[in-house]
Structure formats: structure tokens, C-alpha cells
Amino acid sequence: xxxxxxxxxxxxxxxxxxxxxxxxxxxxxxxxxxxxxxxxxxxxxxxxxxxxxxxxxxxxxxxxxxxxxxxxxxxxxxxxxxxxxxxxxxxxxxxxxxxxxxxxxxxxxxxxxxxxxxxxxxxxxxxxxxxxxxxxxxxxxxxxxxxxxxxxxxxxxxxxxxxxxxxxxxxxxxxxxxxxxxxxxxxxxxxxxxxxxxxxxxxxxxxxxxxxxxxxxxxxxxxxxxxxxxxxxxxxxxxxxxxxxxxxxxxxxxxxxxxxxxxxxxxxxxxxxxxxxxxxxxxxx
Ligand SMILES: C=C(O[C@@H]1C=C(C(=O)O)C=C[C@H]1N)C(=O)O
Numbered sequence: 001x002x003x004x005x006x007x008x009x010x011x012x013x014x015x016x017x018x019x020x021x022x023x024x025x026x027x028x029x030x031x032x033x034x035x036x037x038x039x040x041x042x043x044x045x046x047x048x049x050x051x052x053x054x055x056x057x058x059x060x061x062x063x064x065x066x067x068x069x070x071x072x073x074x075x076x077x078x079x080x081x082x083x084x085x086x087x088x089x090x091x092x093x094x095x096x097x098x099x100x101x102x103x104x105x106x107x108x109x110x111x112x113x114x115x116x117x118x119x120x121x122x123x124x125x126x127x128x129x130x131x132x133x134x135x136x137x138x139x140x141x142x143x144x145x146x147x148x149x150x151x152x153x154x155x156x157x158x159x160x161x162x163x164x165x166x167x168x169x170x171x172x173x174x175x176x177x178x179x180x181x182x183x184x185x186x187x188x189x190x191x192x193x194x195x196x197x198x199x200x201x202x203x204x205x206x207x208x209x210x211x212x213x214x215x216x217x218x219x220x221x222x223x224x225x226x227x228x229x230x231x232x233x234x235x236x237x238x239x240x241x242x243x244x245x246x247x248x249x250x251x252x253x254x255x256x257x258x259x260x261x262x263x264x265x266x267x268x269x270x271x272x273x274x275x276x277x278x279x280x281x282x283x284x285x
């Protein structure tokens with residue numbers, strides 16, 4: 001059993017067609033999940049976001065093929081004795097044939113492609129990771145209301161932002177849009193604690209509606225007795241935040257210690273949410 005392992009339309013180590021629209025146009029969606037102790041975390045939330053993305057992109061969602069692939073991957077990970085993994089599901093419109101030469105934007109799809117990858121991970125689940133040091137990205141996100149929230153495959157904004165961060169020696173940063181609204185981290189959502197309220201950017205114009213973000217807003221924060229808000233935020237809000245943290249499907253809730261050289265030493269709300277999120281996601285299995 002070798003990891004990473006990749007499947008294309010259920011075939012282990014299968015090949016992707018050079019005409020697949022995911023490859024050619026980024027015409028697809030993806031979900032990155034945490035697999036821990038024989039189960040996928042937040043699987044239902046990931047599937048709901050994928051289904052929503054399918055509606056927006058008008059791709060028929062092949063739910064039973066995806067369920068079969070998740071089951072095959074879980075069997076493979078169990079046989080490989082891999083207890084902690086990152087699993088990425090990629091769904092594309094498939095190998096679409098256009099009227100002309102088998103190419104072109106307007107091609108009709110035949111069958112969506114289901115691609116899955118499984119990677120062994122050493123990222124700890126419950127134990128604390130070091131608090132992050134962030135830099136504000138010079139790169140700014142364009143607005144794209146129609147695609148906002150969904151996890152489509154066009155991720156060049158994040159690729160360019162990540163390259164910029166790496167040039168400066170950082171692994172994560174804060175992304176604003178072209179109008180100066182705080183949107184997210186590069187591979188994560190962002191939360192601020194402002195006057196005791198848990199606040200995260202509203203994402204109607206750009207950004208990805210993360211599964212951990214949604215769980216915090218709708219379940220975990222209310223359980224902790226915290227008020228929540230989704231609203232427009234700017235750089236001035238960072239300066240007056242008592243705590244900042246990031247969320248992602250792989251890292252859960254991650255403390256932030258420094259933003260652009262300014263320290264954020266208080267993490268009590270972040271830690272409470274981190275523990276409650278881990279407890280809830282294990283219960284919700
Ligand atoms: C970039 C990928 O996935 C994203 C990264 C993380 C993470 O590093 O925490 C989590 C989920 C995704 N937004 C990928 O290639 O799968």
C-alpha cells in the first residue's frame with residue numbers, strides 16, 4: 001500500500017484524460033478533508049458545499065460514485081494502517097466534446113470525472129500547533145460574486161498569494177479584496193474577536209465558505225456561549241481585535257500570534273473554540 005495514492009474514476013493510479021475540462025479550464029470543484037481514526041471529518045458539510053458548487057457550475061453531482069470512492073479510499077487507508085490522512089476529492093465536468101476538434105469552452109460534458117488523492121499526514125489533530133505568524137498579502141482578491149463561497153478549481157489567486165508569501169519567508173497570510181475588505185487567509189478562513197464577539201468576513205463577493213468556519217458559526221460558538229457575526233471587516237479591525245485565528249479543514253482552529261509584526265498574545269477564546277470544535281467533530285461522527 002503506497003501513499004500518496006490517487007484514483008481516477010475509481011481506478012487506482014489511473015490517468016486523467018488530456019481533454020478533461022478540469023485540467024484544461026479548471027472546470028471543476030474540489031474538497032480537502034481530514035481523515036482521522038477511520039473516518040472523514042465534516043464529510044456531510046464537504047458534500048453539501050460540493051453539491052452547492054455543482055449547482056452553481058451546472059455540473060451533475062455523481063453522488064453514488066463519490067460515495068463509492070470515499071469507501072474505497074477508507075478501505076485503502078485501513079489496509080495501509082494509515083490513521084491520519086489528508087484526502088482530496090476533485091470533481092470535474094469531465095472529458096467534454098465540443099463540436100470542433102474536441103476543444104472549446106462550450107463543450108457538452110459526457111460524464112464528470114471523480115479524482116481522489118490520499119496523503120499520509122503528520123499534522124496533529126487535537127494537540128496544539130504553534131501559533132502562526134502572518135503577513136498581509138500585497139496580492140488582492142478580485143470580486144466574483146457568482147463564484148463566491150464555492151471551492152472551484154480556479155485557485156490562481158491563492159497560488160500567487162502563496163508565492164508572494166513564500167518569497168518573504170511566510171507560510172500563511174491575510175488576503176484582502178481590491179476594495180480593502182479582509183477576506184481570509186490563503187488556505188484558511190479568518191476570525192477576529194472584537195468586543196467579545198466572534199466576527200468573520202462576509203463572503204458574498206469572494207472567498208471560500210469553509211466547512212470549519214460554518215461549524216464554528218452555526219454550532220460551536222453558540223455552544224460556547226459566544227455571539228457571532230459575519231460582516232465586512234477592514235485593516236482597522238485587525239488592530240482592535242483581542243484575538244485572531246484561522247480555520248481550515250486540515251488544521252481545525254489555529255491560533256495566530258503575530259500579524260505584520262504586531263503581537264496578539266491572548267488566545268483564551270481561540271483555545272476554547274479549538275477544544276470545543278475537536279469535541280464536537282468527534283461526537284458528530
Ligand atoms: C490547497 C489545498 O487545500 C487547502 C488547504 C488546506 C490547508 O492547508 O489547511 C485546507 C483545505 C484547502 N483549503 C489542496 O491542494 O488540497
